[in-house]
Amino acid sequence: MRALSFNAPDDVTLVETPTPEPGPGEALVRIEASAICGSELHARPGENPGHEAAGVVEQAPAGSGFAVGERVGISAVTGCGSCSWCRSGVQLYCTVDRRMHTAMHADRVAVPASALRRVPEGTPARDAVLISGDALGVPVRALRRAPSHAGERVLVLGAGPVGLGHVLVRAHAGAEVVVVEPSAYRRELALRLGATTALEPGEATGAAPALAIECTGIPACIQQALALVEPGGTVLQSGICRSVEVSPTATFVAREVTYTGAWYYADEDYPEIVRLYEQGLPAERLITHDFGAEEISAAYRAFVSKDSGKVVLDWTA
Ligand SMILES: [Zn+2]
Ligand SMILES: [Zn+2]
Incomplete structure (x- = not known):
């Protein structure tokens, strides 16, 4: 599959990498859209810092409640799921097993099922990126x-x-x-x-x-x-x-x-994000540039230029 290889903001390419194997409790998502975040400009060479993405579930662990073929957004932060902070919806404060997920500028990503965000029926992938990631x-x-x-x-x-x-x-x-x-x-x-x-x-x-x-x-x-x-x-x-x-x-x-x-957003915030989106919050106005995944270096150039808002990559192209 294709994935970003980041060297510097003005030196990015797509490379072929093996499709990730979901581990226990993990889902495999075929990415449809990903967005560039300002924090990526500080990534280290060799990283794939993408952490705002949405796509279609290809594999989901039993009992996760997510179906194969369902469109989802992805949260970049998960917790252990069982400490008192996680149970109260603030996985951001988890000290047991808080993990940050990247590698989402790619055709596929494997993430814990707890990172998946259900989006309203019919939500386009590029909106799903905004409502499940940093943007909203x-x-x-x-x-x-x-x-x-x-x-x-x-x-x-x-x-x-x-x-x-x-x-x-x-x-x-x-x-x-x-x-x-x-x-x-x-x-x-x-x-x-x-x-x-x-x-x-x-x-x-x-x-x-x-x-x-x-x-x-x-x-x-x-x-x-x-x-x-x-x-x-x-x-x-x-x-x-x-x-x-x-x-x-x-x-x-x-x-x-x-x-x-x-910092970022917690599990407890997600219902309010969805409520605002369903109420008509025009999230898509944040997007000023759309690029096909193959144009990833032009996408980064547009982002770095500062003559841009959210820059979104289309992985179906
Ligand atoms: Zn970010
Ligand atoms: Zn926890």
Whole structure:
């Protein structure tokens, strides 16, 4: 089968590899679509960092509840399934056997059956990738951890694929979304996804937001978010960031700001993701580029250029 061989973001190819053999408790999925995630740009040579994919079940373990031929999305994170965190739907916190699954830029992948996500009847594969992976998973977990209400001001710092997902989900929830992003292409895209204002870094952001979602990981931006949010407001850190110097007295005591974070999404978040999708959340607007699997190096080029949102590969081509 075909699979990605990653050397560097500007040096990727498809290679022939053996089809994976599903182990005990694992399912084999024929991939129909996969999406590129920003974290892949830091992959090591020789890896296949793909972890957002959807396809058709070819083999499923007995008792999994999934049928051969069924279209599914795939979660990149599974837990042991039996500890108290896993049983309460937060496999992200599992310390017994938390595993992250990759190798999904390929014709087939073997993953634990607990990674499979049932998608609504008739969901296209490229939408299934979005609802079962980072694209909607990250912003919906963030929404559940730091809710925003209709009419509330939300500031999103950084409108890469993650920030754009936050824009889409918060705008759908009725928030007034202000975006700060250096790329003109992505500012334009943020407006199409429902942001009311899209600014360049350094421009005045207007009235203090109740919530700031920090997606750049840059220390100066984190400090800016903590300073700009209204007293009693919340800053949600989305994704990894560097260390930053903060005055707890000035920020958390005097201004009573809450600083929290969210990573990926948990089993418990999935019903809400599906509910929003079925309610008409226009997830597909996050996708700006579609490529056939054979065009994988052009796909990475489009992703790295930053003149893109989600970039999706079609493995049926
Ligand atoms: Zn990711
Ligand atoms: Zn567990």
